[in-house]
Amino acid sequence: MSISRRKFLGWVGAAGLSTTIGKPASAATNKQFAGYPDSFAILHDTTLCVGCRSCETACNKVNDLPQPDKPFTDLSVLETTRRTTTKTFTVVNKYDNPQKSGHPVFYKKQCNHCLEPACASACFVRAFTKTKTGAVVYDASVCVGCRYCMIACPFEIPTYEYDQALTPRIRKCTMCHPRVIEGQLPGCVEACPMEALSFGKREDMIKIARERFRTYPDRYVNHIYGEHEMGGTSWLYVSGAPFKELGMREDLGITPAPELTAGALSSVPIIVGLWPVLLAGIYAVSKRKEKIAQTEQEQAAASALDQDRSEPSQPEEES
Amino acid sequence: MVKGKSFLIGSGILVAIVILFVCFMGPLDVKALSKTPDETQPIEFRPDIVTFDNMEAFGKLEKTKAIFLHDQHTDALEKKNKDCLVCHKTEDGRMSPKFMRLKDVRREELTKIYCDNCTKCHTETIAAGEKAGPVKCDDCHKEQPLIQSSRVPMGFDKSLHFRHYRAQKNKCDRCHHEYDKKSQKLFYAKGKEGTCRYCHKKEITSDGTEKVISMRFASHLACIDCHQKTEAKQMDAGPVRCGGCHDAQEQLKFEKVKRVPRLKRGQPDNVLIKTGDKKGRIPTMMRVPFSHKAHEEYNDTCRVCHLASLESCATCHPLVGSNKNVKNGKEISLETAFHKRGHQSSCTGCHESKQQDKNCAGCHGFMTNTRQQESSTCLRCHMVPLPERTGELSTSKAAKMARLMPRLWKETFGPIYTVDVPKTVIIKDLVNQYEPVEYPHEKVFDTMVKQLDNSKLARYFHYEDTTLCRGCHHNTPAAGKPPKCANCHGKPFNADYLFRPGIMGSFHQQCIGCHQKMGVEKYLSCTACHKERKKES
Numbered sequence: 022m023s024i025s026r027r028k029f030l031g032w033v034g035a036a037g038l039s040t041t042i043g044k045p046a047s048a049a050t051n052k053q054f055a056g057y058p059d060s061f062a063i064l065h066d067t068t069l070c071v072g073c074r075s076c077e078t079a080c081n082k083v084n085d086l087p088q089p090d091k092p093f094t095d096l097s098v099l100e101t102t103r104r105t106t107t108k109t110f111t112v113v114n115k116y117d118n119p120q121k122s123g124h125p126v127f128y129k130k131q132c133n134h135c136l137e138p139a140c141a142s143a144c145f146v147r148a149f150t151k152t153k154t155g156a157v158v159y160d161a162s163v164c165v166g167c168r169y170c171m172i173a174c175p176f177e178i179p180t181y182e183y184d185q186a187l188t189p190r191i192r193k194c195t196m197c198h199p200r201v202i203e204g205q206l207p208g209c210v211e212a213c214p215m216e217a218l219s220f221g222k223r224e225d226m227i228k229i230a231r232e233r234f235r236t237y238p239d240r241y242v243n244h245i246y247g248e249h250e251m252g253g254t255s256w257l258y259v260s261g262a263p264f265k266e267l268g269m270r271e272d273l274g275i276t277p278a279p280e281l282t283a284g285a286l287s288s289v290p291i292i293v294g295l296w297p298v299l300l301a302g303i304y305a306v307s308k309r310k311e312k313i314a315q316t317e318q319e320q321a322a323a324s325a326l327d328q329d330r331s332e333p334s335q336p337e338e339e340s
Numbered sequence: 341m342v343k344g345k346s347f348l349i350g351s352g353i354l355v356a357i358v359i360l361f362v363c364f365m366g367p368l369d370v371k372a373l374s375k376t377p378d379e380t381q382p383i384e385f386r387p388d389i390v391t392f393d394n395m396e397a398f399g400k401l402e403k404t405k406a407i408f409l410h411d412q413h414t415d416a417l418e419k420k421n422k423d424c425l426v427c428h429k430t431e432d433g434r435m436s437p438k439f440m441r442l443k444d445v446r447r448e449e450l451t452k453i454y455c456d457n458c459t460k461c462h463t464e465t466i467a468a469g470e471k472a473g474p475v476k477c478d479d480c481h482k483e484q485p486l487i488q489s490s491r492v493p494m495g496f497d498k499s500l501h502f503r504h505y506r507a508q509k510n511k512c513d514r515c516h517h518e519y520d521k522k523s524q525k526l527f528y529a530k531g532k533e534g535t536c537r538y539c540h541k542k543e544i545t546s547d548g549t550e551k552v553i554s555m556r557f558a559s560h561l562a563c564i565d566c567h568q569k570t571e572a573k574q575m576d577a578g579p580v581r582c583g584g585c586h587d588a589q590e591q592l593k594f595e596k597v598k599r600v601p602r603l604k605r606g607q608p609d610n611v612l613i614k615t616g617d618k619k620g621r622i623p624t625m626m627r628v629p630f631s632h633k634a635h636e637e638y639n640d641t642c643r644v645c646h647l648a649s650l651e652s653c654a655t656c657h658p659l660v661g662s663n664k665n666v667k668n669g670k671e672i673s674l675e676t677a678f679h680k681r682g683h684q685s686s687c688t689g690c691h692e693s694k695q696q697d698k699n700c701a702g703c704h705g706f707m708t709n710t711r712q713q714e715s716s717t718c719l720r721c722h723m724v725p726l727p728e729r730t731g732e733l734s735t736s737k738a739a740k741m742a743r744l745m746p747r748l749w750k751e752t753f754g755p756i757y758t759v760d761v762p763k764t765v766i767i768k769d770l771v772n773q774y775e776p777v778e779y780p781h782e783k784v785f786d787t788m789v790k791q792l793d794n795s796k797l798a799r800y801f802h803y804e805d806t807t808l809c810r811g812c813h814h815n816t817p818a819a820g821k822p823p824k825c826a827n828c829h830g831k832p833f834n835a836d837y838l839f840r841p842g843i844m845g846s847f848h849q850q851c852i853g854c855h856q857k858m859g860v861e862k863y864l865s866c867t868a869c870h871k872e873r874k875k876e877s
Contacts, residue, residue, distance in 0.1 A: 071852060073866070124856075206833070214866075215852065216845025221833045232839050236708045 030303070056136040056253060060155035061201060062223035063210060064230055065129055067260040067267065068240055069217035072099055072113055072127035079212035080111045080131075083197060102268065105131060107180045110194040111209060116267050126260065128267040129209070129218070132157065132178045132194035133247060134255035139278030143173035148191070155223065155255040156196035164191060175251055175273050196255065223255065230259045252277025385490035387590075388412070388582035392454065398447040403481035406454075407489075410582045424568075427457075435568070437560040494559075494585040496536075497640045499597040507576075515562065521550065531606055534650050535643050602636060605650065609633040614654060615674070615722070626722040634796075645685055653677055687721070691797060699791040700798065701857040703811030706850075720801060759805050761785045769826050769843050774870035812850060 078093040080086070086108050091098055099115040111131035118124045138157045141149035148164040151157050166189055171179045182189040197207035205211070210220040219229055230245045246264050247254040250273050258264070265271050388411035395401055417426055428435045431442050438444075440453050458473070458480070465472035474480050508514045513528035519539075520527050540555040553561070563578065563585075570577035579585050613628040635645070642650060648669060649655070656669030657677040664671065676686075683689035695704035761782050768776035788808060792798045802808050806819070813822040825846060832842025841849055851869070855862055862868045 069849065214844055214848045216832060216841045216849060219833060221835060221838075225835060225838055229838055 056223060056255075057151075057153045057155070059222055060153060060255065061196075061220065062155055062226045062255045062257055063196070063207065064219040064226040064257045064259065066217050066219070066230075066233065067126050067128050067258065067262075069215045070113070070127040070129065071215055071217075072096065072115055072125070073214065074099075074113055075212040075214055076129055076209035076218065077109065077111055077113060079208035080194075081109070083200065083208035084110060084195070086110070099127075105178055105180060105193065107182045107184075107190075107192040110192065114268065116262070118262055119266055120262060126262050126267060128258070128260070128269070131209075131256070132196070133176055133251075134194075134196050135251050135277070136253040136255065137251075137277035137279050139173040139175060139251070140170035140179055142279035142282065143169040145169070152198060154196070154198060154201045156198035156201065157255075158195055158198050159191055159193065161188075161190040173278065175270065175278070223257075226257050230257060233259060249275040251275070252280070381486055384487045386411075386487055386583075387489070387491045387587040389487065389489040389491065390582075391489070394444075395447070395450065398450075403477065404483055406480040407482070407485050407487065409487070414581060426461075434561065434565045437557060437564070490588070491582070491586040492588045492591065494591070495641075498600045498603075500594065501603070502597050502600045503595065514566070519550070519552075524550075533605060535641060537643065538649055602633065603642075607632055607636075607650075613678075625718075628721045629723060644690075647685055691801075694795075694797055698857070698859050699795070702788075702854040703808075705857040706811075706814070706853065717801075720803065759785075759809065767847070770847070771873070773873060774866070775873050777869055812854075 074093050074096065081088070081093070089109065099113065102114050103109075103112040105112055111129060113127050113129045116126045116128060118126050134151075134155055134157045136151070138149060138151055141147070141151060141157065145167075146163045146165055148160050149157055149170065150160070166181070168179075168181055168191070170191060171177075171181060179191045179193045181191055197205070197209075200207060206220050210218040219226060221229075227245060227248060234241050234243055240261055241259055242261065242263055244259075244264070246258040246260070246269060247256055252275060258269070260267060386409060388409055390408040390410050392406045392408060395405075413427070414424070417423065424435060427439055428437070429440065429442050430436065436442050440457050441450075444450075445453070455477075459475045462472040462475050466475070504515070505512075512530075512533055516528060516533040517526040518529045518532055519525075536558060537555055539552055540558040541552070542555060544554050544557075545552045564580050567578040567580045571580065579590070583590055585591075609632060611630045611632050613630050615625040615627055639645070654674060657672050657674045658670055659674055661673035661676060662670040669677075672680075678686055679688045680686040681689055681692060684693065694700065763780075763782045765779040765781045766776050767779055785808075788811075792802055792808060809822065810816065815828075816822045826843050829841060829843045829846040832845055834840065834842075840846075854860075
């Protein structure tokens with residue numbers, strides 16, 4: 022059997038392609054992660070929040086953060102929309118209520134602790150870990166300061182200590198991981214006088230949210246933000262106003278961030294491992310072919326020469 | 341080879357041009373389209389805009405609907421000492437609201453009536469050297485007119501009805517009529533008066549032989565005609581211009597009669613609402629004594645309850661709702677008609693809507709509106725006739741009813757709330773940052789009772805002396821001293837009682853929630869209730 026060079030290359034190409042297409046992306050990760058069983062979550066009911074900033078105060082205290090310029094009792098800071106910083110892991114923002122003017126809505130913003138965090142998947146030194154309690158924790162000792170996590174986060178949460186020249190860290194809410202493993206409540210949850218923040222097993226929090234929808238159907242938008250957003254988060258939100266009005270992104274979809282890159286990344290080993298072998302093989306084959314052709318040519322030339330010498334030419338005069 | 345190269349260069353240039361075009365022309369185009377009139381000129385709002393939409397009856401429109409400023413035209417004609425008849429024709433001494441015609445005509449004819457008459461007048465006015473309206477098609481049929489309508493619907497409330505009734509010297513036949521099919525004439529039937537909208541619907545309706553004109557047409561035909569004629573007699577008359585009725589500011593200027601006497605339509609003062617139907621089926625529920633007279637005062641028109649006619653409820657609604665796909669009331673059972681939640685025409689729906697009032701929402705806001713009423717509540721309306729009353733209730737003679745009703749209600753609107761409440765309650769479950777809270781229990785209670793006393797409806801349904809207490813002391817048997825809040829509300833986030841707030845949450849949710857709903861601003865700062873705790877030295 023003989024195959025042409027062209028045909029052989031065609032097969033090889035097809036085989037190479039088939040490893041990158043035609044398979045669901047999740048198959049490459051070999052698992053479907055729906056969160057650790059019995060992991061914790063926090064439910065933020067914005068209809069109960071009165072914007073007292075007790076959670077901010079508590080967060081500042083339990084995380085030993087520096088005192089802000091304006092005291093926490095000063096509610097005038099709510100007039101401007103704030104974001105999390107290296108010194109404030111959580112902020113409460115005030116939004117106008119489109120349904121009921123004069124009754125503003127308050128939304129507490131902090132790390133959402135995704136079930137499959139984008140920051141962790143972007144980090145090539147594994148500085149982020151999704152713990153079994155639900156918290157996404159950060160290890161400054163391995164961090165190289167690339168800030169990929171800041172770009173990866175769809176909620177724009179991680180912040181970087183640009184003012185620290187020698188030991189800059191990424192700062193964000195820890196979901197009070199150290200407190201939770203000791204059996205304590207997260208600082209903000211414990212401090213919330215309105216119980217607008219509930220803490221417990223994620224399934225239970227979803228149950229509470231659903232029960233509230235059932236009891237007060239007129240009061241809520243029938244959606245738990247974070248139940249499925251970006252594959253689900255450990256912070257869940259219910260609201261009376263559309264989430265878009267609270268500056269929350271509604272365009273994120275339900276695919277966890279790692280899954281978006283898993284397909285492409287899973288083909289990296291194949292490309293890195295297989296292509297050099299393949300190309301080297303092709304190179305070797307063509308080299309060998311050239312070599313054979315050359316030897317054949319040399320042999321032919323040599324034999325022709327030999328023949329030439331053994332059979333001297335006929336004298337010309339013979340004809 | 342050279343040929344191929346030049347082809348590549350050529351196509352490359354072409355692609356570049358296309359890209360340039362898309363990049364620069366694209367946004368320009370979009371900008372031109374999105375240019376709204378308010379960028380150049382502000383939009384004017386007027387109540388007198390008539391949109392010529394009668395062409396819609398003929399299907400797809402060829403042009404955008406033209407808008408017409410009615411009062412502007414009236415003014416212009418008035419200046420020239422011309423009257424309405426320049427544009428409107430009369431029939432039987434009554435001016436038709438239609439433009440230059442009495443009856444509906446075919447499409448081509450209608451187009452001609454409008455285009456020809458409008459442009460003719462405009463051209464003549466321009467020729468006379470005066471300012472006039474458009475003569476070109478697109479000047480009337482504008483894509484984005486700079487003037488928009490601020491017209492508000494006009495309603496005939498009780499006060500206005502009474503003023504007309506008084507002015508017409510109690511002659512109902514000046515407006516109310518019935519239609520006689522045989523003689524094809526309108527006639528007045530005494531005791532059959534109803535609201536205009538029972539017959540004159542939003543659009544023209546037809547029963548196959550006769551057409552009933554729309555409410556819009558009927559009101560403009562009758563109201564304006566009468567107002568004009570009254571004005572001609574130099575008498576006090578209603579508006580004839582659009583803004584007179586349809587301008588929000590003008591409507592506020594209408595004289596309001598404070599105490600409108602009852603309408604005389606032969607309606608009863610009190611009714612024993614039957615729970616059976618006319619076929620004599622045995623009712624299972626007790627009949628409901630209902631004060632028709634009192635409810636008349638609460639509503640502005642009869643239509644609030646009597647949706648389609650001034651007959652009794654059982655005339656349209658059967659005991660068992662029809663499962664046929666009809667829309668004449670038969671599909672709605674009597675039970676639904678009386679108890680449907682969220683519907684202003686049903687007893688329960690209207691009563692429940694009152695719970696949203698500021699004075700009631702403090703407690704009722706916490707209650708779910710999907711909850712099942714306790715069956716004892718049914719008996720508040722479906723009263724059990726007491727033995728000595730049986731004789732009286734079983735005969736439904738009006739005279740006896742009138743005597744009976746006040747007695748019935750006197751007994752049911754209890755002189756209640758003689759409960760002993762503590763003056764203050766010291767709440768010290770949560771002493772930490774703050775001192776214990778001195779809750780002025782009596783003050784709160786007295787305020788609630790005062791507000792409750794103002795509402796007859798509230799008094800009627802808060803009939804037990806502990807009903808009011810249960811607004812805060814929920815899920816508690818209505819007897820004796822209620823348990824402490826902390827007896828049920830303990831540590832927060834107890835997985836065994838998932839939906840039960842912890843002690844701190846329950847206090848704040850209850851107090852602040854109630855204050856928010858009742859508009860009591862006393863929740864905006866912590867120290868309004870809590871005294872700062874003195875540091876122990």
